[in-house]
Amino acid sequence: MKANYHTHTKRCHHAIGNDEDYVLAAIAGGFDEIGFSDHTPWKYDSDFVAHMRMKLSAFHEYKQSVLALKEKYKDQISILLGLEAEYYPRYMDWLKQFVHDEHMDYIIFGNHYYRTDEDGIYFGTACSNEAYLDIYAKECIKGMESGLYSYLCHPELFMRAYPRFDRHCERITKEICMCAKHWNIPLEYNLAGLQYNVINGIEEYPHHRFWEIAKDCGCSAIIGVDAHHYEALSDIRYWNQAVSYLDEELHIKRIERLEHFGF
Ligand SMILES: [Zn+2]
Numbered sequence: 001m002k003a004n005y006h007t008h009t010k011r012c013h014h015a016i017g018n019d020e021d022y023v024l025a026a027i028a029g030g031f032d033e034i035g036f037s038d039h040t041p042w043k044y045d046s047d048f049v050a051h052m053r054m055k056l057s058a059f060h061e062y063k064q065s066v067l068a069l070k071e072k073y074k075d076q077i078s079i080l081l082g083l084e085a086e087y088y089p090r091y092m093d094w095l096k097q098f099v100h101d102e103h104m105d106y107i108i109f110g111n112h113y114y115r116t117d118e119d120g121i122y123f124g125t126a127c128s129n130e131a132y133l134d135i136y137a138k139e140c141i142k143g144m145e146s147g148l149y150s151y152l153c154h155p156e157l158f159m160r161a162y163p164r165f166d167r168h169c170e171r172i173t174k175e176i177c178m179c180a181k182h183w184n185i186p187l188e189y190n191l192a193g194l195q196y197n198v199i200n201g202i203e204e205y206p207h208h209r210f211w212e213i214a215k216d217c218g219c220s221a222i223i224g225v226d227a228h229h230y231e232a233l234s235d236i237r238y239w240n241q242a243v244s245y246l247d248e249e250l251h252i253k254r255i256e257r258l259e260h261f262g263f
């Protein structure tokens, strides 16, 4: 079983290609199941317009497109309708109602911003100091405890900003992992991050120390392509690299197919 639940579309303004290109690439890459999980729209109180997510007005067309592809390719691949969503306390009632009303298959938890992106800060920039590491971990935990999300995306996103994986990183990694273990929520091994690491010769996320701690805490891993380009689904080099690391080197429990979707 080869499945990927982390796929973006051009509606988030930083992904490339048509939805069908992603499906064809996934078939070429040998996937049995893919989920589209573009950056969720939010219904903001203010007139804020986000530039890294689909607009609420684009959602209907997104849903129709994914459902049409699901039907068209049903004999070749299973396609699910999802979203990648943050945890914004003041808007969670809205999100819960939205995913229910729209019959979403699942949502995954991308803990990108503190508070909201209207008035908050991107954790991938903010987490250069210990205070924000703690805030990041607390928000991860609150989100996981909400029971809404199928898994936690790029759980060590803080390494995009933090200079090195020190004892503070170890402490918050344990907090995140203990919560994930308690609620049986898989942690994502993110292939967009892996590609970024390899190309730049650095180690941000995924980070081997995070994954060693996750293994020790008894967590389970799930590989997420985090595709912003359809070729990320047909070029399986990073997928194979991740499988061999997780299965043969780390020996962590790996989820190949989501059975429990949260809400
Ligand atoms: Zn993300």
Ligand SMILES: [Zn+2]
Pocket (backbone or CB within 6 Å): 006, 008, 084, 110, 226
């Ligand atoms: Zn993503």
